[in-house]
Amino acid sequence: MNKLWALKKSIWVYHVCSGSCNNCDIEILDCLTPKFDLERFGILLVGSVRHADVILATGSITRKALPRIKRVYEQMPKPKLVIAVGGCACSGGIFKNGYNIVGPYDKIIPVTAYIPGCPPKPEAIIDGVVKVINSL
Amino acid sequence: MNRKTIIPIGPYHPLLEEPEFFELEVEGEKVIDIDVHIGYNHRSIEKIAESKTFDQMVFLVERICGICSTSHPIANCNAVEDLVGIEIPERARYIRSIVGELERIHSHLLWAGLAGHFIGYNTLWMWVWKYREPILEIFEAVTGNRNHYAMMIPGGVRRDIKEEDIPVVLKGMDEAERKIEMVTKAVLDDPVLAARLKGVGVLSREDAINYCAVGPTARASGIPIDVRRDEPYAAYGLVNWEIIIREEGDVFAKVVVRLLECFESIKIIRQCLKRLRTVKGEIAAKVKEIPPGEGIGRHEAPRGEVFHYVKSDGSNRPVRLKVRAPTYVNLPTCKATVPGESIADAAIILAAIDPCYCCTERIVTINKRTGKRELNGQDLLRLSRKKTEKICKNMGKRNV
Numbered sequence: 001m002n003k004l005w006a007l008k009k010s011i012w013v014y015h016v017c018s019g020s021c022n023n024c025d026i027e028i029l030d031c032l033t034p035k036f037d038l039e040r041f042g043i044l045l046v047g048s049v050r051h052a053d054v055i056l057a058t059g060s061i062t063r064k065a066l067p068r069i070k071r072v073y074e075q076m077p078k079p080k081l082v083i084a085v086g087g088c089a090c091s092g093g094i095f096k097n098g099y100n101i102v103g104p105y106d107k108i109i110p111v112t113a114y115i116p117g118c119p120p121k122p123e124a125i126i127d128g129v130v131k132v133i134n135s136l
Numbered sequence: 137m138n139r140k141t142i143i144p145i146g147p148y149h150p151l152l153e154e155p156e157f158f159e160l161e162v163e164g165e166k167v168i169d170i171d172v173h174i175g176y177n178h179r180s181i182e183k184i185a186e187s188k189t190f191d192q193m194v195f196l197v198e199r200i201c202g203i204c205s206t207s208h209p210i211a212n213c214n215a216v217e218d219l220v221g222i223e224i225p226e227r228a229r230y231i232r233s234i235v236g237e238l239e240r241i242h243s244h245l246l247w248a249g250l251a252g253h254f255i256g257y258n259t260l261w262m263w264v265w266k267y268r269e270p271i272l273e274i275f276e277a278v279t280g281n282r283n284h285y286a287m288m289i290p291g292g293v294r295r296d297i298k299e300e301d302i303p304v305v306l307k308g309m310d311e312a313e314r315k316i317e318m319v320t321k322a323v324l325d326d327p328v329l330a331a332r333l334k335g336v337g338v339l340s341r342e343d344a345i346n347y348c349a350v351g352p353t354a355r356a357s358g359i360p361i362d363v364r365r366d367e368p369y370a371a372y373g374l375v376n377w378e379i380i381i382r383e384e385g386d387v388f389a390k391v392v393v394r395l396l397e398c399f400e401s402i403k404i405i406r407q408c409l410k411r412l413r414t415v416k417g418e419i420a421a422k423v424k425e426i427p428p429g430e431g432i433g434r435h436e437a438p439r440g441e442v443f444h445y446v447k448s449d450g451s452n453r454p455v456r457l458k459v460r461a462p463t464y465v466n467l468p469t470c471k472a473t474v475p476g477e478s479i480a481d482a483a484i485i486l487a488a489i490d491p492c493y494c495c496t497e498r499i500v501t502i503n504k505r506t507g508k509r510e511l512n513g514q515d516l517l518r519l520s521r522k523k524t525e526k527i528c529k530n531m532g533k534r535n536v
Contacts, residue, residue, distance in 0.1 A: 019179045023202025023283045026246065033249075033265035065176045094199050097187070098180035119202065119283055 007053045007079065008136050010042030011129075014052035016072055019101065020059025023119040024086035028056055031122045038126065054081045054132070056125075057111075060088040060095050061102045073109045081112045083132060085125060090114040160474075160482055167482055170474045172467060185457040190216055190426055193454060194288055197444070200459065202283055203246060206239045207437030208459070209288035211444040214369055214433025216290040219446055220426055225418045228292035230408040233371035234305075235279065235287050236435070237401040237408075241312065242271045243438035244394040248319070251391065254487045255332050260323070267315040274308045277301060292420025302409050309402050316402075320395045333388040337473040337485030340385055347469045350462050351440020353489045356393045357385035363436040375407040387488040426452065437462055439489075463489065 017025050031038045032045055046052050049072050061069055073080070084105045087093035092104045105111050115128035157173035181200055185193050197208040210232060217224065224232075245268040252260025272282045278301055279285035287293050297305075323329055339349065344357035354361050362379045364372040380396045382389035428450040435442045440462030447456040466489040473485050 017177075019177050021199045021202040021205070023205065026202055026283070030265070030269075033269075034262050035266060035269045059177075060179070062176060062178055064178065068176070094196055095179045095181070095184065098184050100178050100180045118199075121282060 005136065007081070008133055010044070011053045011081075011133065012044045012046045012051055013054045013056050013129075014046055014049045014072075014076075016049075016055050016057045016069060018057075018059045018065035018069055019062040019095065020086065020088055024058035024089070027119045027122050027125060028058070028085065031125055036122045036126065038129075043129065049076045052076060053079075054083060054129075056083050056085050057089050057105045058085050060092045060104055061108055062100050063102055064100075066102050066108065069105075069108060080110075081132065082109055083113045083115060083128060084111050085115045085128075086120060087116055087118040090116050093118065158482075158486065160479065162479055165478045165480075167474055167477055167479055170470055170482070172470065174467075182457050182459065185454060187453065189452045190290055190423075190448075190454065193457065194290070195286065197457075197459070198284055198286065198288075200461070203243050204239060204437040204439065204442070205284050206235050206287060207435050207442045208444070210236055210370070211433040211435040211437075211442040211459075212446070212457075213288045213290050214435065215431045215444040215446040216423070216426070216433070217431070218433055219429050219431030219448055220290070220423055222291060222421050222423065224292045224421055227296075227412065227415050227417050228419045228421075229371040229374070230412050230415065231293045231297055231419065232288065233375070234297065234405050234408045234412075235285060235293075236370065237404045238271060238275060238278075239285075240401045240438045241316075241398045242268055242275070244398050245271070245316070247394060247438075248323075248391065251387075251484065251487055254484050255329075257329070260319075264319055267312065267319065270308055270311060274305055277304055289420060291423040292418070294420070296419050297409075297412060299413070302412065306406065306409060309405055313399065313402050316395065316398050323391060323395065329391075330388065333391060333484070334384075334386060336387050336481050337477060337488060338384070338386045339469055339473050341383075343469065343472040344385070347472065348465045349440075349469050349489075350465055351436070351438070352390055352393045352397065353440065353466045353469060355380060356382045356389040358383040361441075363434045363441050367434060369433075369435070371408055371411075372404070374411070375404050377404050387484055390488045426450070439463060440466060 015025065015028055028045075030036060049055065055073070055076065057069075073082070082105065084090050088095060089105050092101060095101050102108065113128055113132045115125055117124055120128070157176070159171040159173070160167050161169040161171075181196060185196055188196055194209045194212055197212045198205050200208045245264050249261040249264035249268070252258065252264065275285060276282050278297055279287050279295060287295060339353065339357045341358050343349075344354050344359055349357065349359070350361060358381060360379060360381050363369075364377075365379055368374075377400045380393050380400065382393050426448050428448055430445065430447045433444045433446075442462060443460040445456070445458040446454050449455045469489060470486055473488075474482050477485060
């Protein structure tokens with residue numbers, strides 16, 4: 001049986017932000033508040049990556065945050081899923097050529113799914129997460 | 137007694153939606169010193185701006201920050217218009233003010249919610265964010281986007297507010313006013329919030345002046361400072377409104393200032409919409425050529441004054457862009473407010489300035505303890521360190 005089957009019921013997400021403009025982060029929080037209310041599907045934002053099934057990653061990775069991102073990923077229990085939220089996390093976006101940018105997330109850690117948009121609407125984020133769950 | 141414990145908060149901490157790193161030095165329950173490490177979010181925007189044209193630059197500075205994502209474009213356009221020396225059409229002035237004030241409402245509500253979240257009052261968080269959604273829907277109707285509205289260009293605005301959109305916005309404002317009034321009353325009457333926030337993290341008037349605090353942080357300490365009134369731009373000189381001032385300087389005063397400012401914003405939006413019905417015409421003046429020279433632009437963002445400096449050599453790209461965001465000057469005030477308080481209160485005091493690291497971190501960060509430079513920007517570093525030293529001396533604190 002597929003190991004990832006366990007994640008299908010109620011996935012807990014952890015939010016990592018590095019060099020983002022904060023907008024994707026707000027839209028992620030927006031997903032949790034009454035209008036969209038993801039918690040009714042068992043999706044919960046948790047405070048520690050050790051409890052999480054999925055990392056929602058925003059922004060393009062900066063030099064200073066790079067070692068922290070690697071550490072956060074290592075601390076996560078297996079099976080690990082990473083969803084890149086927003087244009088910067090997918091491709092580097094408008095900050096791609098900056099001197100302090102290491103690159104988008106998939107250069108550093110394996111990324112499962114990409115949700116493009118600047119910022120993606122909450123509906124798009126929900127859609128992305130649902131697609132990930134369906135593909136497990 | 138030399139037994140100190142250092143508690144790190146961050147950089148990835150459930151409390152913080154952005155990466156930042158606070159070091160609290162504590163003795164027992166009491167915080168005796170605090171150190172801030174920033175720079176996790178530095179994206180080299182000022183450097184990237186030099187490779188963009190003046191029109192593209194507006195979209196880049198919009199992405200400095202997602203919460204105040206029209207403040208930077210307004211300040212930037214003001215700077216370019218100052219450089220070129222043109223006046224924007226009157227209709228564009230009103231539209232700029234409308235977008236700016238809508239943003240202030242959504243930003244203050246967002247902060248109020250997060251503040252509730254920080255003190256473990258999740259009801260307030262969910263409640264306020266629910267009432268923030270309609271504002272975002274108005275944004276979507278008027279500008280086409282929930283965030284990152286892309287409304288500003290040098291010389292005016294990109295999209296007109298159509299006649300049929302005006303009733304939608306007005307209705308939204310009526311609804312928002314009712315809801316915010318309800319929230320404000322609830323917050324002011326709540327004994328838990330009063331016990332938790334009153335008298336906590338007091339920033340005295342003197343400290344606020346010494347640290348050059350801006351925006352609601354300064355206004356809650358009794359300093360009447362507001363770019364919209366002091367140096368009117370857009371339509372702020374053409375409509376009636378008041379600045380909200382509180383004398384107490386504690387966290388509660390900051391909450392009150394922000395909530396009451398929402399009503400002033402609603403007032404401004406209503407007046408602007410009324411004028412939009414009569415003032416017709418162009419929405420953008422043509423900017424033909426950008427001459428060599430320099431210009432400055434200011435805007436009162438939800439968090440305080442945003443300052444942009446643009447230098448041009450006559451080509452279509454800026455030679456230099458300098459941005460000073462409000463959090464950059466507000467953040468050091470935690471040096472004055474946090475020590476002496478208990479650990480439990482530290483979080484809400486830090487949150488009370490409404491920190492926005494995305495805005496702050498294009499610049500420079502220093503490790504104050506070792507004096508080591510972690511990112512570039514020497515001149516600014518020297519100045520900022522000097523200022524810190526001066527403040528430390530004035531306050532009789534050890535030189536960090």
